[in-house]
Amino acid sequence: MQITFLGTSSGVPTRKRNVSSIALRLPQRAEVWLMDCGEGTQQQILRSDVKISQITKIFITHMHGDHIFGLPGLLASCGMAGNVEHIDLYGPTDLADYLNSCLRYSETRLSYPIKIHKVAPGFVCEDEEFIVTCAPLKHRVTAHGYRIEQKDRLGRFNVEKAIAQKIPSGPLYGQLKRGQSVTLPDGRFIDASNFQSPPQIGHKVVYCTDTIYCESAVELAKNADVLIHEATFAHQDADLAYQRMHSTTTMAAQVALAAGVKALIMTHFSPRYAPGNSLQLEDLLQEARMIFPNTFISQDFMTFDVEAIARPEILQHQALA
Amino acid sequence: MQITFLGTSSGVPTRKRNVSSIALRLPQRAEVWLMDCGEGTQQQILRSDVKISQITKIFITHMHGDHIFGLPGLLASCGMAGNVEHIDLYGPTDLADYLNSCLRYSETRLSYPIKIHKVAPGFVCEDEEFIVTCAPLKHRVTAHGYRIEQKDRLGRFNVEKAIAQKIPSGPLYGQLKRGQSVTLPDGRFIDASNFQSPPQIGHKVVYCTDTIYCESAVELAKNADVLIHEATFAHQDADLAYQRMHSTTTMAAQVALAAGVKALIMTHFSPRYAPGNSLQLEDLLQEARMIFPNTFISQDFMTFDVEAIARPEILQHQALA
Numbered sequence: 001m002q003i004t005f006l007g008t009s010s011g012v013p014t015r016k017r018n019v020s021s022i023a024l025r026l027p028q029r030a031e032v033w034l035m036d037c038g039e040g041t042q043q044q045i046l047r048s049d050v051k052i053s054q055i056t057k058i059f060i061t062h063m064h065g066d067h068i069f070g071l072p073g074l075l076a077s078c079g080m081a082g083n084v085e086h087i088d089l090y091g092p093t094d095l096a097d098y099l100n101s102c103l104r105y106s107e108t109r110l111s112y113p114i115k116i117h118k119v120a121p122g123f124v125c126e127d128e129e130f131i132v133t134c135a136p137l138k139h140r141v142t143a144h145g146y147r148i149e150q151k152d153r154l155g156r157f158n159v160e161k162a163i164a165q166k167i168p169s170g171p172l173y174g175q176l177k178r179g180q181s182v183t184l185p186d187g188r189f190i191d192a193s194n195f196q197s198p199p200q201i202g203h204k205v206v207y208c209t210d211t212i213y214c215e216s217a218v219e220l221a222k223n224a225d226v227l228i229h230e231a232t233f234a235h236q237d238a239d240l241a242y243q244r245m246h247s248t249t250t251m252a253a254q255v256a257l258a259a260g261v262k263a264l265i266m267t268h269f270s271p272r273y274a275p276g277n278s279l280q281l282e283d284l285l286q287e288a289r290m291i292f293p294n295t296f297i298s299q300d301f302m303t304f305d306v307e308a309i310a311r312p313e314i315l316q317h318q319a320l321a
Numbered sequence: 322m323q324i325t326f327l328g329t330s331s332g333v334p335t336r337k338r339n340v341s342s343i344a345l346r347l348p349q350r351a352e353v354w355l356m357d358c359g360e361g362t363q364q365q366i367l368r369s370d371v372k373i374s375q376i377t378k379i380f381i382t383h384m385h386g387d388h389i390f391g392l393p394g395l396l397a398s399c400g401m402a403g404n405v406e407h408i409d410l411y412g413p414t415d416l417a418d419y420l421n422s423c424l425r426y427s428e429t430r431l432s433y434p435i436k437i438h439k440v441a442p443g444f445v446c447e448d449e450e451f452i453v454t455c456a457p458l459k460h461r462v463t464a465h466g467y468r469i470e471q472k473d474r475l476g477r478f479n480v481e482k483a484i485a486q487k488i489p490s491g492p493l494y495g496q497l498k499r500g501q502s503v504t505l506p507d508g509r510f511i512d513a514s515n516f517q518s519p520p521q522i523g524h525k526v527v528y529c530t531d532t533i534y535c536e537s538a539v540e541l542a543k544n545a546d547v548l549i550h551e552a553t554f555a556h557q558d559a560d561l562a563y564q565r566m567h568s569t570t571t572m573a574a575q576v577a578l579a580a581g582v583k584a585l586i587m588t589h590f591s592p593r594y595a596p597g598n599s600l601q602l603e604d605l606l607q608e609a610r611m612i613f614p615n616t617f618i619s620q621d622f623m624t625f626d627v628e629a630i631a632r633p634e635i636l637q638h639q640a641l642a
Contacts, residue, residue, distance in 0.1 A: 038394075039360055042360070064427055076386050108385075
């Protein structure tokens with residue numbers, strides 16, 4: 001499970017940073033889940049090693065242009081990529097009307113089906129491996145943060161040990177695999193946990209943008225491995241953050257701290273902190289680290305491995321590479 | 322008057338070529354007129370030396386996504402650039418509804434006024450220096466080509482010569498400046514043409530996309546300095562061109578030849594001719610030059626000086642630079 005940033009600027013693109021989009025890569029399923037889709041996302045994908053044909057789900061946080069204007073073009077190009085089977089989109093009430101009018105006026109006929117799901121706080125979608133939920137954020141328009149949670153997996157069943165202890169193969173193995181202890185016909189009690197490696201705890205990634213500090217973001221991010229949180233402004237520009245209902249670095253770090261996450265990645269930076277200005281992103285990073293040390297700054301095309309998040313020294317190495 | 326190509330790919334962007342947009346630069350007025358606005362046009366502008374704040378007019382040929390999906394984001398960013406006063410947009414019937422719904426759903430409020438003009442074959446707009454007309458093209462949806470014509474200007478009035486010949490200054494100079502001959506109080510007849518440098522013939526730029534070969538494109542392009550014409554396909558792929566109602570290189574060259582233009586610039590190339598394929602753009606260029614020698618291939622960020630078009634050796638030098 002990897003996170004690739006495709007756009008990390010707020011509001012408008014800059015020469016170095018495009019507007020919001022993040023690819024959550026699930027290599028074992030050969031799938032990509034997109035979070036937000038600002039204008040130029042498909043061009044950013046072309047310049048990255050993300051495969052447009054692997055996109056199966058797109059989660060939209062809110063309807064501001066820098067988070068949605070890339071959707072019609074991306075969906076049209078997915079069709080021309082040829083091998084897209086089906087895309088599910090999740091987002092606010094107006095998402096369906098917006099997309100349908102763009103596709104209608106441009107006479108775009110997608111060669112594959114899409115389904116647009118209106119989200120409300122709580123359950124979003126689920127399959128065997130993942131469950132996705134969302135929570136309201138606090139912005140000028142309705143906005144939702146998303147929590148993508150990999151389900152915990154039972155440990156691997158140790159067949160060799162079962163054979164060595166002469167446990168008869170067949171339905172009993174199935175029970176032990178599912179973690180159910182059994183009593184054998186010969187009277188022996190077999191504790192299932194002795195035949196399994198420890199369960200694998202699923203990873204949890206949370207994405208919160210656009211928002212000012214809010215309790216529901218803390219709630220949504222509880223114990224996540226990675227919290228991706230917007231940090232549009234430096235702490236000294238908190239007045240702007242309150243005015244525009246965006247976060248400062250310190251707000252993002254406070255959410256991370258209160259939620260007890262393992263790592264915080266900040267994104268959605270105001271172009272005012274671009275190189276050459278008095279305050280720069282390195283300063284924003286230091287501000288956040290004063291509150292939450294394991295914080296990182298995203299850049300376009302930067303990839304974070306969620307597995308590595310529990311080992312910050314590896315992550316840091318990757319992030320600086 | 323310069324033409325900067327911002328996107329030269331048809332349908333979908335590639336790593337090297339974005340979807341359609343062209344900037345017509347009028348440096349003496351510090352204005353930029355945009356023709357079409359595919360997704361990512363504002364990002365291309367950031368990477369070029371075109372100034373987004375100078376855009377005053379945008380001409381849209383037709384409603385396909387690769388020509389319009391960049392409009393909402395560009396207009397929003399023009400607002401944030403701060404110094405845009407007013408933008409006029411010209412295009413098909415649905416342009417206003419499309420744009421208004423994008424701006425409405427995204428709650429984008431532009432900080433400057435825009436006016437959306439529905440075009441029909443014939444007159445589009447006019448000011449002291451330019452007149453713009455359009456003509457129907459032949460595509461799967463309604464499409465118009467545009468002709469941007471700089472008006473001829475009277476030659477410069479030679480004040481020194483007038484003084485030397487003792488013509489009394491005052492209203493008489495005004496008449497001579499306007500090309501009106503006069504009889505002086507002393508009886509001398511003064512031929513205005515003797516006091517003026519030759520008139521400056523205005524430049525004419527014509528933009529035709531998307532279209533298959535059509536007579537109205539020839540009519541529109543009559544005696545233009547530069548014809549920018551789509552050439553989506555190579556001659557050998559004419560069956561695809563007919564199917565999709567696009568042009569081949571030879572169709573573009575035939576329009577240029579029949580219209581008697583000074584130079585042809587081809588654009589809107591299918592990604593199938595990207596480097597590494599059996600047919601490449603160099604081959605497409607040769608095909609067109611067999612019919613119309615003064616033909617050029619556009620690339621993203623390439624700028625052509627319209628002044629230089631009458632001197633092809635200079636243009637060629639620029640195009641290859």
